[in-house]
Amino acid sequence: MTKRTFSLYILLLCACLPMEAAGDFYEGEPLYASRWRDYKRDSYFGLRFGLNIPTVRYQGTGGTAQTDPHPRYHLGLVYGNKLGNGLPFFLESGLMYTEKGTEIKETEDYGVRKTTLRYLEIPIVLKYKIDTNADDFTVQPFFGGYLAVGVGGEVKDYTGRTKYSPFGDDRYKRFDAGLKVGCGIAFQNFYFSMGYDIGLFNIAGKDYADYHYDNFDGRIRTGNFTMTVGVDF
Numbered sequence: 001m002t003k004r005t006f007s008l009y010i011l012l013l014c015a016c017l018p019m020e021a022a023g024d025f026y027e028g029e030p031l032y033a034s035r036w037r038d039y040k041r042d043s044y045f046g047l048r049f050g051l052n053i054p055t056v057r058y059q060g061t062g063g064t065a066q067t068d069p070h071p072r073y074h075l076g077l078v079y080g081n082k083l084g085n086g087l088p089f090f091l092e093s094g095l096m097y098t099e100k101g102t103e104i105k106e107t108e109d110y111g112v113r114k115t116t117l118r119y120l121e122i123p124i125v126l127k128y129k130i131d132t133n134a135d136d137f138t139v140q141p142f143f144g145g146y147l148a149v150g151v152g153g154e155v156k157d158y159t160g161r162t163k164y165s166p167f168g169d170d171r172y173k174r175f176d177a178g179l180k181v182g183c184g185i186a187f188q189n190f191y192f193s194m195g196y197d198i199g200l201f202n203i204a205g206k207d208y209a210d211y212h213y214d215n216f217d218g219r220i221r222t223g224n225f226t227m228t229v230g231v232d233f
Contacts, residue, residue: 042082046094046191049075050228054100056115057199059219070114072099074226080127088129096121098148100222112158115166117222121148125180140184146197150174169207176222177201189232197224 052072078094101116125144132139150173153166167174182195199222208220 044080044232046078046080046230046232047076048078048094048096048191048228048230049073050226050230052098052100053225054102055223056100056102057221057223059221066105067102068105070101070103070116072101072116074098074121074228076121078123078230080232088131090127090129091124092127092142092144093122093124096123098224099153100224101153114156114158116153116155117150117166117172118152119148119176120151121146123180127184129186136188138186140186140193142180142182142184142193142195144180146178146180148176150176167205169205171205171208172220173201173203173205175201176203178222182226184228186232191228191230191232193226193228195226195228197222197226199223 050073052074053069054072055069056067058067074096076094076096076098078092078096080090080092083089083091097118098121099116099118101114104113104115123144123146125142127140127142130139130141150167154163155166155171156163166172176199178197178199178201180195180197182193184191184193184195186192202219202221204220
């Protein structure tokens with residue numbers, strides 16, 4: 001994936017956001033007021049904020065790379081639209097700012113290093129909204145994927161007292177992609193979810209194995225447990 005491809009995804013997303021939104025309001029009322037009261041609308045916008053508990057998995061180091069989670073956060077805007085008039089399936093996408101990272105424990109050759117990776121991310125998930133016996137309360141399992149591009153970050157080497165960018169041929173690649181799975185609940189316009197992101201893309205730079213860990217086979221993948229709160233309108 002290139003930066004041009006990622007930019008195209010963002011443009012397509014922005015072009016799709018206004019679709020069908022204009023039909024979800026009551027005649028004679030302001031759009032924002034009517035959408036706020038329409039809990040069973042066919043489309044919605046949402047604000048999201050939450051906690052990341054990320055992992056970075058180093059495969060093939062024979063246990064040399066021991067890591068701990070480096071809790072971070074995410075925030076952004078989503079848009080969902082119902083698919084047809086049958087079952088309550090919704091396709092949801094958006095644009096998120098999310099931070100991931102890890103703390104690598106000290107070894108004989110390296111000191112403690114704390115890595116923070118900052119991404120712009122496009123999630124694309126399919127949701128199924130299950131009505132319950134409680135009024136205006138739904139359960140929303142979801143499954144999908146994400147595309148992400150690194151926009152910043154840092155690696156702190158506490159032994160050498162240095163700080164540098166995490167991206168480069170001898171560090172991490174900027175692009176990541178993977179699967180998302182989880183479940184949310186909503187009461188009226190308020191939303192909460194828990195989920196897990198499974199990174200499928202090898203983020204090790206092409207020269208990473210030449211600079212880090214003996215016998216390292218050059219596979220690094222991310223994982224991320226998320227807890228999210230939000231509001232839909």
